[in-house]
Amino acid sequence: GAGVSQSPSNKVTEKGKDVELRCDPISGHTALYWYRQSLGQGLEFLIYFQGNSAPDKSGLPSDRFSAERTGGSVSTLTIQRTQQEDSAVYLCASSSGQGNEKLFFGSGTQLSVL
Amino acid sequence: QKEVEQDPGPLSVPEGAIVSLNCTYSNSAFQYFMWYRQYSRKGPELLMYTYSSGNKEDGRFTAQVDKSSKYISLFIRDSQPSDSATYLCAMRKGGGNKLTFGTGTQLKVEL
Numbered sequence: 116g117a118g119v120s121q122s123p124s125n126k127v128t129e130k131g132k133d134v135e136l137r138c139d140p141i142s143g144h145t146a147l148y149w150y151r152q153s154l155g156q157g158l159e160f161l162i163y164f165q166g167n168s169a170p171d172k173s174g175l176p177s178d179r180f181s182a183e184r185t186g187g188s189v190s191t192l193t194i195q196r197t198q199q200e201d202s203a204v205y206l207c208a209s210s211s212g213q214g215n216e217k218l219f220f221g222s223g224t225q226l227s228v229l
Numbered sequence: 230q231k232e233v234e235q236d237p238g239p240l241s242v243p244e245g246a247i248v249s250l251n252c253t254y255s256n257s258a259f260q261y262f263m264w265y266r267q268y269s270r271k272g273p274e275l276l277m278y279t280y281s282s283g284n285k286e287d288g289r290f291t292a293q294v295d296k297s298s299k300y301i302s303l304f305i306r307d308s309q310p311s312d313s314a315t316y317l318c319a320m321r322k323g324g325g326n327k328l329t330f331g332t333g334t335q336l337k338v339e340l
Contacts, residue, residue, distance in 0.1 A: 119272070148327065155237065157332035158273070158317065171327060206272055218328065220272025 117141070119221035121207050127227045128197055136192045136224045138207030146210045148218060149182060149192050153203040161205075164190060197228045232256050235318055235331030244340055248305040252318035252331045255299065260323040262294050264303045267315045267333065276316075277303065308338045 120139040128134050140147050149161040160174040164184045175181070179198075184190040194201055204225050208218040235252045242248055250264075261280055265273035277292040279285045279301075285292045293302040301320075305312055318331040 146326070150330075155332060157233075157235070158319075158328075158330035160327045160329070163326050165326070174327075208272070217275050217278070218273075220274070222270065222272050 119207055119209055119219050121205075121221035121224050123224060124222065125225045125227075127229065129229055130199060131196055133193065133195045134197055134226065136194075136205050136207075136226070138190045138192070138209075138221060140188065140190070140207070140209030141219055142188075144209035144211055144219070145187065146212060147184060147190050148208045148210075149190070150206045150208065151203045152206055152223070158206065161192070194226075197226075199228050202226055202228045230255065231332075232259075233318065233320060233329050233331045236334055237332050239335040239337060241337045241339060242308055244308060244310060244338055246308050246338070248303075248308050248312070248336060248338075250303040250305075250316050250318075250334050250336070252301050253299055254301075254320060256322070257296075257299065258322040258325075259320040259329070261321040262292070262301050263319040263321075263328065264290075264292055265317045265319055265330075267317060269314075273317055310338050310340055313337045 122137045147164040150158040152158050162182050163171040166187045179195045182192045204223040206223045208220045210218050233254045264277045266276050267273040279292045282294050282296045289306045291304040315333040315335045317333040319328040
């Protein structure tokens with residue numbers, strides 16, 4: 116596909132379960148970002164990848180959150196022992212390089228923790 | 230206090246109106262300024278990007294930056310129902326790699 120693809124589009128889970136969210140960026144894009152969007156909170160930065168490395172993890176809210184990127188392409192965001200406050204839309208974006216302002220976003224994963 | 234402040238709205242205007250959307254910021258380290266548009270259940274898409282203080286025009290859209298006042302604006306002329314969306318300002322620090330977003334302003338353009 117031509118755009119950023121995220122799966123699943125919706126995820127409902129029970130409190131305490133682990134979830135994995137997937138992002139498939141635009142082919143050739145070296146930079147990849149994860150953001151979280153909650154009602155009234157705007158987009159909250161989580162983590163930035165350049166290639167396979169993550170030089171900026173400063174936005175991860177707790178050690179229950181982790182992310183990896185393999186082969187300079189697909190990324191997964193894992194949330195362990197989910198809590199109700201983790202409910203949000205998780206957005207992935209990619210760009211062609213460092214400092215590039217044109218981020219291409221996926222449609223997000225709506226996570227609901229019951 | 231958030232680094233970037235944006236009125237969440239909602240803002241409702243009649244078709245054809247001029248719309249003014251604004252953000253203020255507190256950190257003078259922000260050097261690059263953007264406006265993204267987000268339709269319901271979609272990811273944001275870049276509308277405008279500016280670096281220096283002043284105006285930048287693209288069709289019906291004008292982005293304005295006033296670094297001395299730490300204030301940015303987006304103007305939409307001849308607004309259309311298809312402009313109904315949430316508009317997010319975003320900014321990046323010089324040498325930084327992540328964007329800091331405002332909370333977004335929900336705009337509805339009515340027929």
